[in-house]
Amino acid sequence: MISKKICLIGSFAVGKTSLVRRFVTDGFDEKYQTTIGVKIDKKEVALADQTLQFVIWDLEGPDEFAELRTTYLRGASGYFLVIDATRPKTLEIALSLNQKVRETLNSVPFLLLINKTDLEAERRISREELQPCIEAGWSVMETSAKTGRNVEHAFEVLAQMLVDHAEARSL
Amino acid sequence: MSGSIAEDSLSDGFFSDVLEGLDIALFERICSSRFRPIGRLPLWFKSFYSPVEHQQYDLAMQSAFLENFLIDAEAYWESPSDKRSGSRLASGVWSEGGETVARPLEAFALVAARRSLLAIVDLSSNFEDQRQVYQRARELALGQEKLALELSQKQRELQAALEQRVLNQESLEVIANTVAGNASAVLICDAMGRMQVANKALVDIFHIESGASGQRRSVLERWLQEAEGAYPEIKRVVTSGSYWEGEFESQGITGEKKWIRLNIGPVLDSEGTVSHYICIANDVTDVHYGNHGQERFEDVDPVTQLPNRHSFWRKITQLIEQATTQHQQLALYYVDLDHFKRVNDSLGHHAGDFLLNTFAARIAHCVKRTDIVAHLGGDEFAVVAQVKQLGNIETIAQRLLDSFIPPVTIDSTDFRLSASIGVALFPADGLDATTLMKHADLAMFHAKELGRNQCQFFKPAIGARFLNRLNLENDLEAAIQRGQFELYYQPQICLAEETFVRLEALIRWRHPEQGFISPAIFIPLAEESELIHKIGLWVLNTACAYAQQFAGQGIKVVVAVNVSACQARRKDFIDIVEQALQDSGLPPEQLEIEITETSFLEQMDEVVTMLSKLRRMGINVSLDDFGSGFSSLTYLKSLPVDNLKLDQTFVRELPDHEESRAITASVIRLAHDLKMNVIAEGVETVEQLDYLRQQGCDYVQGYYFYRPLPGDELPPIFDQIMEAGSIV
Numbered sequence: 001m002i003s004k005k006i007c008l009i010g011s012f013a014v015g016k017t018s019l020v021r022r023f024v025t026d027g028f029d030e031k032y033q034t035t036i037g038v039k040i041d042k043k044e045v046a047l048a049d050q051t052l053q054f055v056i057w058d059l060e061g062p063d064e065f066a067e068l069r070t071t072y073l074r075g076a077s078g079y080f081l082v083i084d085a086t087r088p089k090t091l092e093i094a095l096s097l098n099q100k101v102r103e104t105l106n107s108v109p110f111l112l113l114i115n116k117t118d119l120e121a122e123r124r125i126s127r128e129e130l131q132p133c134i135e136a137g138w139s140v141m142e143t144s145a146k147t148g149r150n151v152e153h154a155f156e157v158l159a160q161m162l163v164d165h166a167e168a169r170s171l
Numbered sequence: 172m173s174g175s176i177a178e179d180s181l182s183d184g185f186f187s188d189v190l191e192g193l194d195i196a197l198f199e200r201i202c203s204s205r206f207r208p209i210g211r212l213p214l215w216f217k218s219f220y221s222p223v224e225h226q227q228y229d230l231a232m233q234s235a236f237l238e239n240f241l242i243d244a245e246a247y248w249e250s251p252s253d254k255r256s257g258s259r260l261a262s263g264v265w266s267e268g269g270e271t272v273a274r275p276l277e278a279f280a281l282v283a284a285r286r287s288l289l290a291i292v293d294l295s296s297n298f299e300d301q302r303q304v305y306q307r308a309r310e311l312a313l314g315q316e317k318l319a320l321e322l323s324q325k326q327r328e329l330q331a332a333l334e335q336r337v338l339n340q341e342s343l344e345v346i347a348n349t350v351a352g353n354a355s356a357v358l359i360c361d362a363m364g365r366m367q368v369a370n371k372a373l374v375d376i377f378h379i380e381s382g383a384s385g386q387r388r389s390v391l392e393r394w395l396q397e398a399e400g401a402y403p404e405i406k407r408v409v410t411s412g413s414y415w416e417g418e419f420e421s422q423g424i425t426g427e428k429k430w431i432r433l434n435i436g437p438v439l440d441s442e443g444t445v446s447h448y449i450c451i452a453n454d455v456t457d458v459h460y461g462n463h464g465q466e467r468f469e470d471v472d473p474v475t476q477l478p479n480r481h482s483f484w485r486k487i488t489q490l491i492e493q494a495t496t497q498h499q500q501l502a503l504y505y506v507d508l509d510h511f512k513r514v515n516d517s518l519g520h521h522a523g524d525f526l527l528n529t530f531a532a533r534i535a536h537c538v539k540r541t542d543i544v545a546h547l548g549g550d551e552f553a554v555v556a557q558v559k560q561l562g563n564i565e566t567i568a569q570r571l572l573d574s575f576i577p578p579v580t581i582d583s584t585d586f587r588l589s590a591s592i593g594v595a596l597f598p599a600d601g602l603d604a605t606t607l608m609k610h611a612d613l614a615m616f617h618a619k620e621l622g623r624n625q626c627q628f629f630k631p632a633i634g635a636r637f638l639n640r641l642n643l644e645n646d647l648e649a650a651i652q653r654g655q656f657e658l659y660y661q662p663q664i665c666l667a668e669e670t671f672v673r674l675e676a677l678i679r680w681r682h683p684e685q686g687f688i689s690p691a692i693f694i695p696l697a698e699e700s701e702l703i704h705k706i707g708l709w710v711l712n713t714a715c716a717y718a719q720q721f722a723g724q725g726i727k728v729v730v731a732v733n734v735s736a737c738q739a740r741r742k743d744f745i746d747i748v749e750q751a752l753q754d755s756g757l758p759p760e761q762l763e764i765e766i767t768e769t770s771f772l773e774q775m776d777e778v779v780t781m782l783s784k785l786r787r788m789g790i791n792v793s794l795d796d797f798g799s800g801f802s803s804l805t806y807l808k809s810l811p812v813d814n815l816k817l818d819q820t821f822v823r824e825l826p827d828h829e830e831s832r833a834i835t836a837s838v839i840r841l842a843h844d845l846k847m848n849v850i851a852e853g854v855e856t857v858e859q860l861d862y863l864r865q866q867g868c869d870y871v872q873g874y875y876f877y878r879p880l881p882g883d884e885l886p887p888i889f890d891q892i893m894e895a896g897s898i899v
Contacts, residue, residue, distance in 0.1 A: 005235070012309050012312075013309060013313055032306075032309075032310065032313075033306070034302065034305050034306045034309050036264050036275065036298070036301065036302050036305060037263055037264025037265050037266065037275065037277075038236060038263070038264070038265040038266070039265070039266045039273075040235050040236055040265065040266070055235050057235075063308075063309065063312065064308075065305055065308065069263055071239070071240075071243055072239065072263075074239055074242065075239065087313075087316060087317075087320075088320070089316055092471060092479075095471040095476055096470050096471040099471065099476065124320060128520070128521070131521055131524070132474055132524050132525075132528060135521075135524075135525060135528075136528070
């Protein structure tokens with residue numbers, strides 16, 4: 001079975017840990033529990049013709065206490081860039097982080113996840129604001145760790161992107 | 172894990188003694204992936220990791236985190252330069268084990284007694300306390316972020332609501348009553364910046380003395396001045412009637428420093444002139460300091476992915492500090508896209524963003540990676556380059572201008588934009604970031620004035636001119652009310668017999684301090700600030716009233732009034748003219764509207780329709796400055812005009828200049844073929860007059876006959892004016 005390291009990157013409190021928990025154990029905790037450092041989980045994803053094992057690095061959201069340590073990204077085959085649909089700042093931070101990540105990982109596949117979309121009334125990042133990202137060729141997906149919306153699907157899509165990317169590179 | 176362990180003689184026994192009682196797993200590296208424990212291993216360690224053989228551990232195999240860290244550790248152990256006594260390499264914290272048994276660990280690579288050591292430390296004992304600190308700090312930051320978001324939204328809503336009420340001409344007294352208890356500070360100023368409404372919050376938060384009239388005027392000015400440090404363009408943006416919002420540090424009259432979130436919304440009246448400024452402000456000092464540490468992660472502009480204004484400000488400040496100590500020169504390029512608003516308004520924001528994105532990438536390619544390129548917001552970019560050779564400054568400027576030449580394709584349509592660039596140099600044009608930015612902005616503005624699509628370097632004269640211009644703009648606004656405008660009239664002499672007096676009304680501004688100011692200076696200013704509509708209306712009404720006052724004396728005066736391109740494009744222009752005729756009682760055939768060729772450059776169909784209506788009303792239309800603009804003969808035949816005014820640049824060269832003679836003769840012939848009269852401007856000599864008469868020119872105007880005269884000097888010479896053409 002092929003094992004692939006992926007990372008979840010984004011501002012603090014955007015729901016990275018909750019996305020992993022929803023994916024790995026199908027659980028969700030309403031209470032915000034900040035992550036310190038790195039949490040690593042593993043889970044298999046079945047694709048059409050193979051099974052992939054994800055080694056998921058859930059990285060602490062950077063702020064004044066913690067910076068993104070780019071050494072944690074080493075060897076990652078792909079990543080999720082996660083933002084909170086109710087906080088416009090998290091999009092700015094994600095764009096900033098993405099620059100750093102691209103400098104380290106070059107052109108590995110990634111998905112921009114707009115999390116907390118269950119909070120529709122509080123949503124402050126419109127679909128129009130994401131248009132430049134889409135036009136730049138980014139893959140964007142709306143998720144909710146709370147309801148589970150698109151969480152499993154996001155991991156499957158990233159898995160397929162990794163496989164396609166690996167195949168393209170081997171050509 | 173600090174302290175020196177550097178003696179060769181230190182033994183495992185020594186380490187065991189030191190480690191006794193500490194919750195640390197210590198290993199010596201045997202080969203790339205094998206580690207031998209030193210001393211007794213803690214129980215928690217054994218619950219996660221198992222030895223592979225001979226009590227050796229393959230830690231990379233058993234932990235994904237350590238596998239990653241050991242790559243860095245390997246490099247550390249191999250690198251002699253880092254093997255300082257007491258140095259170590261930390262992995263950062265990670266959680267080992269499943270959710271229920273997870274332990275926070277941190278690994279350290281170190282060298283002691285020439286041995287490569289790895290220590291793994293269980294952080295559990297203090298971890299929860301530390302996590303709680305982070306948790307609380309982040310929850311606080313989340314709350315502040317939400318607060319800032321809501322505040323921003325509320326300020327915008329309040330500003331928009333008040334703008335609507337001012338537009339609806341609600342009494343300011345009523346508005347003042349309704350905002351009196353508002354938690355946000357509300358300040359409404361007139362166009363001159365004088366305070367009209369100030370609520371209690373403004374007085375309480377910013378210690379504004381509502382009763383002190385001298386200070387009343389200074390509130391907006393003081394804010395503009397303070398904000399200028401971070402936003403050098405703020406005065407230009409606000410005085411040009413655009414909306415602005417931002418945060419800046421303010422030092423009130425008490426000396427106390429506060430962070431202010433301020434929205435300034437100019438209210439434009441039906442003529443597009445600023446009538447009021449509505450300012451909403453809040454003290455965001457707490458929010459600002461709460462979020463201060465996050466600034467470094469808010470560095471990127473989401474549209475262009477370039478550093479944003481915050482980031483740029485920090486970077487340029489650092490760069491200037493560095494350049495000061497290292498005696499380097501810097502060039503700051505302030506790049507502003509020309510007419511970007513039109514694209515944004517006509518194609519929508521997505522297309523606008525796409526253009527910004529494209530040009531951002533092109534600009535970034537014009538300089539080295541080590542130089543700074545930032546998107547300051549809107550259509551403004553900044554580039555800071557280190558100057559090694561003076562010649563490079565212009566090379567980069569040209570490269571920046573050239574980067575705008577290739578078209579950008581949106582939906583199969585090619586779009587071409589240009590940019591205006593202002594350059595300020597460090598240290599020559601400013602020793603700090605604020606001055607440098609302000610000077611680059613002024614130079615950019617100067618480039619716009621000179622026709623855009625060019626680069627201008629800052630010169631002290633530009634700054635002085637801009638200040639003078641700002642003062643003039645303020646004075647211009649008050650000039651109508653203070654009766655500082657005067658109309659002069661220059662006779663137009665008929666070269667055949669005529670029974671009426673033709674005059675062109677020409678505006679003069681008698682400035683109380685600067686004396687007469689040329690229309691060539693203040694009309695373009697008025698056109699930019701929309702004051703042109705008020706001035707144009709005054710000219711029209713005054714000229715009509717002047718011409719009509721002689722009706723009772725049996726003297727027919729035809730008066731020609733100049734109308735600017737932006738006046739001519741107004742939808743209610745016909746109504747304005749009709750009203751002027753009605754108010755004055757002047758018959759329409761005694762009014763002549765003079766428009767320039769540039770009036771047709773935009774919205775030609777609308778302008779032609781408007782002129783046709785004027786002519787149907789009986790009003791004459793003259794095409795001014797013919798020959799100085801695009802002068803398309805193809806268009807000429809379809810323009811509804813009665814007279815062509817031959818530009819004085821041709822007349823001045825008559826009769827000696829062959830080409831001017833040919834053009835003059837052709838224009839007169841063509842005009843007559845199209846059933847138009849020709850009025851020659853700038854006639855100053857008898858030779859010019861003779862030539863024009865020979866060619867059949869209908870009217871002449873110039874100093875040879877009369878200079879522009881005040882209205883009261885003309886009636887005594889009306890008879891001479893009517894006969895002047897037949898006498899000479």
